[in-house]
């Protein structure tokens with residue numbers, strides 16, 4: 001397998017770039033690579049490049065950028081608004097939602113949110129790792145946490161909010177999203193909002209459901225855990241309103257001759 005690295009530096013053919021400590025550690029100690037070995041590089045803005053290890057020292061590495069492999073493409077403009085969960089559940093959610101092509105994470109505190117602390121650096125590190133492993137060319141944006149009231153007060157009203165509502169009136173998600181697909185008024189800016197493990201308060205659901213930019217949806221007869229609910233909604237979103245019809249980039253070698 002050719003290591004694929006996110007580096008927050010400018011990339012262009014012929015450039016020699018410095019791998020940060022994390023990337024150098026990964027190449028040397030995790031992947032056990034040496035000078036001359038191939039790598040893929042992306043910076044979230046300029047596509048993906050082929051390259052090779054030019055120098056490898058005890059602390060750092062430098063990488064030569066050889067050719068553009070894929071031009072930049074972005075993910076659908078969908079935010080995931082989620083109430084912070086326990087550490088392991090947040091790690092899981094960030095990794096999987098990044099794989100599913102979320103554009104941004106918006107942490108939101110609700111009445112029944114049990115966790116008040118959220119490590120944004122850890123969130124960012126998980127998102128970088130998932131983006132590296134999933135052929136993404138962008139990193140998801142990680143937005144500053146907000147209380148639900150503030151988030152709704154400042155909401156950009158042209159961005160439609162798909163509310164995962166465990167109670168009250170809600171159309172089945174597939175039906176609701178198919179109906180939105182046909183509506184001329186949408187601006188192709190979307191968000192999904194999921195409640196915490198403790199669920200939404202009744203008053204929160206009432207308030208949210210009455211906002212003009214909100215579409216309440218149901219995810220079936222079972223009560224899902226918050227991470228399952230968020231990922232389910234995102235997967236259905238991608239298949240109906242997102243990029244679910246696209247295929248992964250073609251492998252460079254025919255299948256069967258791919259390196260491990």
Ligand code: SAH
Pocket residue numbers: 163164165166167193194195196197198199200217218219220221222223224225226229230
């Ligand atoms: N403790 C709550 C459930 C919370 S589930 C209770 O017992 O009612 C966590 C969140 O996942 C919910 O707030 C909701 O946003 C979402 N969710 C879970 N199951 C759902 C379903 N069947 N339909 C829609 N949303 C659901």
